[in-house]
Amino acid sequence: MSIGRRFYRTATGFELIEHARNRLAIVLVAVFVPVWITLIDLMMSESPLPFRYRDTGEELHVNGQHLTFISGGLNAVTLIVGFLMFSVTYRSGPFDRRLVAAGYPRPHLLAAKVTALTASSVVVAAYTTAMVWVFWHPEQLWLFALGMFTAAVTYGGIGIVLGVLLRGELEGMFAIIMISLIDVGLESPVVNAGSDNDLVRFLPMYGSMQAGVGAGFTRSVPWEQLAAVPVWWAACAVVGLIAFHVRTRVYTRSGRPVTAAMVAATPIPRPAAPGEAVHVTVRVCGPTCVATDHMPLYQGLAVLAALSAEQAADRADQNVYPLSIKRG
Structure with a gap:
């Protein structure tokens, strides 16, 4: 098929x-x-x-x-x-x-x-x-x-x-x-x-x-x-x-539509070792107000994916959105 x-x-x-x-x-x-x-x-x-x-x-x-x-x-x-x-x-x-x-x-x-x-x-x-x-x-x-x-x-x-x-x-x-x-x-x-x-x-x-x-x-x-x-x-x-x-069009924070070229330019992280942990940073209330948490890699990726989907879809006016993910 x-x-x-x-x-x-x-x-x-x-x-x-x-x-x-x-x-x-x-x-x-x-x-x-x-x-x-x-x-x-x-x-x-x-x-x-x-x-x-x-x-x-x-x-x-x-x-x-x-x-x-x-x-x-x-x-x-x-x-x-x-x-x-x-x-x-x-x-x-x-x-x-x-x-x-x-x-x-x-x-x-x-x-x-x-x-x-x-x-x-x-x-x-x-x-x-x-x-x-x-x-x-x-x-x-x-x-x-x-x-x-x-x-x-x-x-x-x-x-x-x-x-x-x-x-x-x-x-x-x-x-x-x-x-x-x-x-x-x-x-x-x-x-x-x-x-x-x-x-x-x-x-x-x-x-x-x-x-x-x-x-x-x-x-x-x-x-x-x-x-x-x-x-x-x-x-x-x-x-x-x-x-x-x-x-159904997906927009970035700047208001530009997400294109195939932008997706292709996104770096793909190396495969994670079993049990590897990461630090996830999100903005919660303003440009200078951020929060960081330590969690397993699979959980951090899931959090970032959920926040990114909400922000790209129709929650552009909310303050909570992902900033970075770093292996710890």
Whole structure:
């Protein structure tokens, strides 16, 4: 196995494990989706509602309950996958910075996130489609599942972008919830009587909503509307790449980025004899305030590595940072 494939395989494994450990997301998938779909079946009216199907340009009068199955399913998958990708990306931020500082390639970390996003979107979209199928049989089941998948991937990408851009977990979750609710609310005639406005074409869920309606009530496939989905994917990818590169870039104390030449110029200490000890010196409160401790070599290297990683990552304003290490 090549070193590149090994990097990718290792990073993907860690991403999938992190997803599997997100118990809240698992509970949302297992409980929220069937409860939400069941409530729609019990409480929503079947009165006809007008919906502008843009593939043919006609105004369809569709069953209100069935239309809510579509919008409700889209809302569920976008919230779950968006929250999942934001949570994983946000929490793995410091770890990603340390991996990149240690030499782990950024492209492999990003490829692992995309793989985990795709896998999560497939699982959530398939599960939601199965839940809807229990209560209602759309005309084209595969297209319905495709609409769910594209919405999940789009909001998963938005979750990744928010995970690397925002500094707090609460605001990220709030942003995903509000974006999804506004998107669904503006596109569904159940909530918005003006959902046939041309501006809805610029919303993230536009292609997925059109695909869901086409799957549920027609035999046509809105390929032109679905083409808007890759545009959102590309936009999220560009923003995510730039933000990830900036957030994982390692800087020295002077503010200069660490380069390969600087790493190569760093002297490599000679192999240590068993039990060799060192003196570790760190600055603790100011230019003239330092502390020195005597410890085993392996422990001194670990202390310096930890302090250097913290200082290079995002603790530039703290006073504690390593100065030197000397064999004693």
